[in-house]
Amino acid sequence: MADLVLNDTHDGVTVLTLNRSEKLNALNYALIDRLLAVLDDIEVDGSVRAVILTGAGERAFSAGGDIHEFSASVTRGADVAMRDFVMRGQRLTARLEAFRKPVIAAVNGIAFGGGCEITEAVPLAIASDRALFAKPEINLAMPPTFGGTQRLPRLAGRKRALELLLTGDWFPPPRALELGLVNEVVPHAELMPAAFDLARRIVRHSGPAVASILTAVARGLNLSIAEGLLVEAEQFARMAPTTDLREGIDAWIERRKPSYEGSWRHITRPDEARRASAARDRLGTRIKSPSPPLGP
Secondary structure: OOOOEEEEEEOOEEEEEEOOHHHOOOEOHHHHHHHHHHHHHHHOOOOOOEEEEEEOOOOEEEOOEOHHHHHHHHHOOHHHHHHHHHHHHHHHHHHHHHOOOOEEEEEOOEEEOHHHHHHHHOOEEEEEOOOEEEOHHHHHOOOOOOOHHHHHHHHHOHHHHHHHHHHOOEEOHHHHHHOOOOOEEEOHHHHHHHHHHHHHHHHOOOHHHHHHHHHHHHHHOOOOHHHHHHHHHHHHHHHOOEHHHHHHHHHHHOOOOOOOOOOOOEOOOHHHHHHHHHHHHHHHHHHHOOOOOOOO
């Protein structure tokens, strides 16, 4: 049996491919479970710095949930459908949204229902000019269940999101770009090169710093500004004693390219700790003053 999620890694970037092309990469329970398991493995794999998620074949990123499988769960009752379908799908999109390595959706075709909700959940997305998006759950007399009623309004605004949710109408890549659902639209042949280019522009930086930014944004997005600033400060405090922050500051001062260790290892030698403490004091002073920021 073919693997439901293909996994291919090059230069620290893993490409995960939803592999049910004969079903337009519909999200059946086995595929969702497999993708969650692969994400668990990638999270603790230090050789993987970024993830690109795409669909197999030329037609679809993902056409959404597997309706035949979902129908069987509904027949068994609301509790079963909630457990098997709704909670499983929400677990996947929440995992992608909070993942501590950047996930880039390379939307290569149809992204309906759950496929659109995955695109909403991941931090970054690039669409082929052949992509097509829709929130068609209303056609089944149901609301979206993988987070679409919550994330799309946050991305697009309440009224624009409701138009799509209540009509079920499909929309093209330029509209997805306008709504903030994707970062860029490119010709189909340039989709994967564009996704790799974006990944490379991220992984050149410190892995822990990337993780800190992803966490601060994911956790702070729906908080008040005061609470969000506390999350931001907390993430800085985690980075402050690391060798990567020390290297980033030293490289900037010495006008050279940084060479990051890419781990959460802390400075332990007294002289390094004193230098780091002095650097933090200088940084705090610069933050309070109107002088230019430390980095470019």
